[in-house]
Structures are given as C-alpha cells and as structure tokens.
Amino acid sequence: PASERCGRRHTEACGGGRRAVVGEDDAFGVQLDLSLHAFLEMSLPQSSPDDELHALALSVADVLHEHGQMLATAESCTGGWIAKLLTDIPGSSAWFAGAAVAYGYAAKKALLGIASATLERYGAVSRECALEMGSGALSRFDAAVAVAVTGIAGPTGGMPDKPVGTVWIAWQQRGHEACVECFRFEGNRDAVRRQAVAVALDGVRKILTE
Numbered sequence: 001p002a003s004e005r006c007g008r009r010h011t012e013a014c015g016g017g018r019r020a021v022v023g024e025d026d027a028f029g030v031q032l033d034l035s036l037h038a039f040l041e042m043s044l045p046q047s048s049p050d051d052e053l054h055a056l057a058l059s060v061a062d063v064l065h066e067h068g069q070m071l072a073t074a075e076s077c078t079g080g081w082i083a084k085l086l087t088d089i090p091g092s093s094a095w096f097a098g099a100a101v102a103y104g105y106a107a108k109k110a111l112l113g114i115a116s117a118t119l120e121r122y123g124a125v126s127r128e129c130a131l132e133m134g135s136g137a138l139s140r141f142d143a144a145v146a147v148a149v150t151g152i153a154g155p156t157g158g159m160p161d162k163p164v165g166t167v168w169i170a171w172q173q174r175g176h177e178a179c180v181e182c183f184r185f186e187g188n189r190d191a192v193r194r195q196a197v198a199v200a201l202d203g204v205r206k207i208l209t210e
Contacts (some may be wrong), residue, residue, distance in 0.1 A: 075148070076150040083101075125167075127144065134170040135172060146171070150168050151183075165186055169183065171204060173207055204209050
C-alpha cells in the first residue's frame with residue numbers, strides 16, 4: 001500500500017496540500033519545503049534556475065551511487081525532463097536504469113502497464129495513476145527506485161477538481177511503501193513543469209537519505 005504521509009502531507013484532491021507559488025516572470029521563485037530551499041542555497045548561493053536543477057540532479061546521482069541503487073523515471077507532464085537532467089551527468093549508466101515518457105493513455109498502458117480501469121475511473125492525473133506509473137517503472141526497468149510524475153501543466157486542460165498546476169508525484173523504493181503526494185503548482189507551463197521536476201528529484205534524494 002502507498003503511504004499517505006511519507007514525511008509529507010497528502011490529500012486526495014490536493015486541498016490542504018502543499019502549494020508552490022511562482023510568478024510568471026520568476027520561474028523558480030517557488031515556495032517548496034524548507035529543506036529543498038536550504039539545500040539549493042547551500043549548494044548554489046547565486047544561481048540560475050537551470051543551475052539549481054543541475055545541482056539537484058548531481059545530488060541525486062551522488063546518493064544513488066553511494067547506495068548502489070538504480071533509478072527509473074516515469075514521466076508524463078514533465079516530458080522526460082527528469083531523465084534528461086540525470087543523463088546529462090557523465091557515467092549515469094551506473095545508477096540510471098531508464099525512463100518512460102508516457103504522455104497519452106495508450107502510452108501509459110503500453111509502456112508502463114497502467115490498467116485501463118485505472119485511467120477510466122480516476123484519470124491520468126490521479127493518485128492511482130501515479131502509483132501505477134511508479135510500480136511500472138520499477139518492474140519494466142528492473143530498478144531499485146522509481147519516481148513518477150503526472151499532472152496538468154497548462155495553460156489548458158484544467159478542470160474544477162483538477163486545475164492547471166495539479167501534479168501527482170509518486171516515489172517508490174523496492175521493498176518499501178510507496179509515497180505519493182499531490183501538489184498545486186502555480187505559474188506558466190514552464191514554471192509548473194520546472195517545479196515538478198525539482199520536487200521529484202528532491203524526493204528521490206530524501207527517500208534514500210532519511
């Protein structure tokens with residue numbers, strides 16, 4: 001079963017969950033958890049958004065290498081951005097198993113084994129889909145750790161119960177409970193996706209170090 005705590009707050013519809021706020025012209029001015037901000041400030045006191053993501057990717061690489069773990073990613077709204085950051089790092093084949101960019105329903109079913117019933121009942125942007133994406137990545141790539149991201153980056157596609165900026169992220173480590181959380185990110189399409197990438201990477205780092 002998936003943990004509804006995982007060191008984080010979790011709600012089924014994101015209401016009361018964490019918000020990350022960003023302005024249209026400040027793509028990384030996010031209000032995420034304090035440990036992520038502290039890590040970035042310690043690593044790169046003066047940096048660009050891309051530098052910050054690269055620093056996070058490097059930290060994930062170090063932790064995976066230290067623990068001898070292989071990571072797989074399952075991405076929808078982030079479109080392979082997490083995998084690109086990780087494979088930009090030389091030697092990533094030692095700790096990165098593979099990635100699936102599963103955008104549509106057909107791809108989610110074919111690449112990750114998402115059940116048709118899950119998509120029909122809950123939709124792609126849901127707790128259930130994120131969890132199945134994570135477990136699918138673990139099994140398809142024979143990885144020890146997986147992170148899955150599915151959401152609505154906008155500017156269209158939002159619904160009353162799932163507005164633009166709604167993103168579900170699941171983290172799974174073989175032999176442990178899965179962790180899943182819903183976020184409401186604000187800002188333009190790039191801002192929503194960038195924040196999702198940052199939180200996804202930071203979550204991988206945390207499950208291996210906390």
